[in-house]
Amino acid sequence: MGTERRIASENKLQEANKVQVKSKERVAVHGEVFTADREVNAMLDLVKSETERIESRFLEPACGNGNFLAKILERKLAVVRARYGKEQNLYERNALLAVSSIYGIEIQMDNVMECRERLLEIFKNEYLKIFHEKYKQECLKSVEFLLSKNILWGDALNYCEPTSEHKLLKFSEWSFLSDGGVKRRDYTYKDLVNKQFSVFSDLGEESLTSNPNNDYPLVNYLNLNSEAYE
Numbered sequence: 001m002g003t004e005r006r007i008a009s010e011n012k013l014q015e016a017n018k019v020q021v022k023s024k025e026r027v028a029v030h031g032e033v034f035t036a037d038r039e040v041n042a043m044l045d046l047v048k049s050e051t052e053r054i055e056s057r058f059l060e061p062a063c064g065n066g067n068f069l070a071k072i073l074e075r076k077l078a079v080v081r082a083r084y085g086k087e088q089n090l091y092e093r094n095a096l097l098a099v100s101s102i103y104g105i106e107i108q109m110d111n112v113m114e115c116r117e118r119l120l121e122i123f124k125n126e127y128l129k130i131f132h133e134k135y136k137q138e139c140l141k142s143v144e145f146l147l148s149k150n151i152l153w154g155d156a157l158n159y160c161e162p163t164s165e166h167k168l169l170k171f172s173e174w175s176f177l178s179d180g181g182v183k184r185r186d187y188t189y190k191d192l193v194n195k196q197f198s199v200f201s202d203l204g205e206e207s208l209t210s211n212p213n214n215d216y217p218l219v220n221y222l223n224l225n226s227e228a229y230e
Contacts, residue, residue: 040067044075051075054098061156063104066115069151073102073119077126085130092127092139093180096221099123099143100174100182104151105189107162116147142224146174152189159190170213182221184229185212 050056051072060068076098084090102119106112123143128135149172153161160166169189176182219228 037067037071040071044068044071052079054079054094055101057101057103059103059105061105063106063111063115063151064108065106065111066104066118066151069102069104069115070118070122073098073122076101077123081126081130088131088134089180091130092136093176093221095123095127096139096142096146096182096224097174097176099146100150100176102150103171105154105156105169106151107153107155109153112151112153116144116151119147119151120144136222138222142222145224145226154189156189159188159193173212176221177218180220180222181218182224183218184214184216186214186216187212 044051050058052075054076058069058072063069077095080091080094080098084094099119104115106115120140120143124140127139152169152171154169155162158166160168170186171189171192173185173187174182175185216229
């Protein structure tokens with residue numbers, strides 16, 4: 001990514017942080033008003049230590065285009081850079097872990113796409129600043145895949161996609177191992193909520209959800225893609 005393109009991307013992200021209303025119609029129909037940047041940071045500062053813990057998981061059940069999730073990712077990546085910025089493999093693994101810990105549900109498909117793109121751009125800008133000559137396309141593709149599974153189009157109130165089929169939402173739990181392997185397990189959002197389980201355990205104890213809907217073989221963190229799970 002060239003310097004001019006990166007600056008343009010950063011400017012685009014800054015503009016996204018300032019948008020609070022897309023249209024009066026969306027406010028009337030969906031009550032859609034995005035939280036301002038200052039309020040987002042003030043609220044996240046109430047749980048500051050968790051926002052700076054790489055593996056700490058966050059779920060935003062009405063994430064919009066990602067105002068909260070973007071700031072959480074920025075904070076996590078700053079920690080990753082400080083700890084692992086001189087060792088590319090360690091940086092990549094822990095930066096992907098940070099991305100995998102962020103979850104969102106949004107009922108407006110355009111917001112879903114914007115949120116995924118926004119988080120990807122935040123990761124890409126940070127990654128290429130550090131490893132601009134050594135970056136790996138596979139790493140960026142793994143981030144894109146993680147976001148496709150973690151930022152979902154759905155209605156958090158009825159646990160389903162907003163379609164006539166009412167397909168239950170499924171989230172993936174990503175467990176990163178020291179050898180570079182990643183274990184993926186899928187659970188329905190409904191089961192997670194009904195068991196009063198805050199997404200997934202990230203403290204190492206046994207999961208309260210012992211029977212996943214899908215359990216996948218180990219995949220290297222640089223090979224997270226749809227082909228790997230076929």
